[in-house]
Every structure is written in C-alpha cells, then in structure tokens.
Amino acid sequence: TATAIWAKMQGIVFGASHKDQTEVCPWRVMIPAEEVIRQGTPKLELHENFMREECAKLLHLK
Numbered sequence: 001t002a003t004a005i006w007a008k009m010q011g012i013v014f015g016a017s018h019k020d021q022t023e024v025c026p027w028r029v030m031i032p033a034e035e036v037i038r039q040g041t042p043k044l045e046l047h048e049n050f051m052r053e054e055c056a057k058l059l060h061l062k
Contacts, residue, residue, distance in 0.1 A: 001030060001036040011045030012037075015055025 002014050018030060037044050 001035045001044075002040065003044065005036070005040035008042055009044060011047060013047040013050050013052045015049060016059055017048070020052070020059055029049040 001012060012033060013032065018032075033046055033048075037046055
C-alpha cells in the first residue's frame with residue numbers, strides 16, 4: 001500500500017486480507033491498508049474483498 005501511495009497510483013484492489021491467513025501463508029504486516037491510505041498522500045481508492053472467496057482459496061495451496 002505504501003508503495004502504491006509513493007507511486008501515486010489511483011487505487012488498490014485486493015481480495016484476501018489478514019483475516020484469511022493460514023499456516024501455509026501467514027501474514028507479514030499487520031497494518032491494514034485502510035490505515036496506510038488514511039495517513040498517506042495522495043488518497044487512494046481502496047476496493048476490498050474483491051473475489052475474496054477465490055483469493056482465500058489460494059492461501060490454502062502449498
């Protein structure tokens with residue numbers, strides 16, 4: 001998210017979040033994208049949970 005702000009992108013789309021983490025794919029950073037966007041400039045559009053079920057399935061693959 002910070003890199004997207006730095007690059008002045010229009011927004012971010014993501015499906016899976018830390019709520020979907022697994023032992024196979026643990027989350028690395030526990031700072032939500034909303035928090036980074038709220039404190040960054042320029043403000044980005046955030047589209048959360050896009051195809052969440054499909055993305056969460058990928059986290060269970062080895």
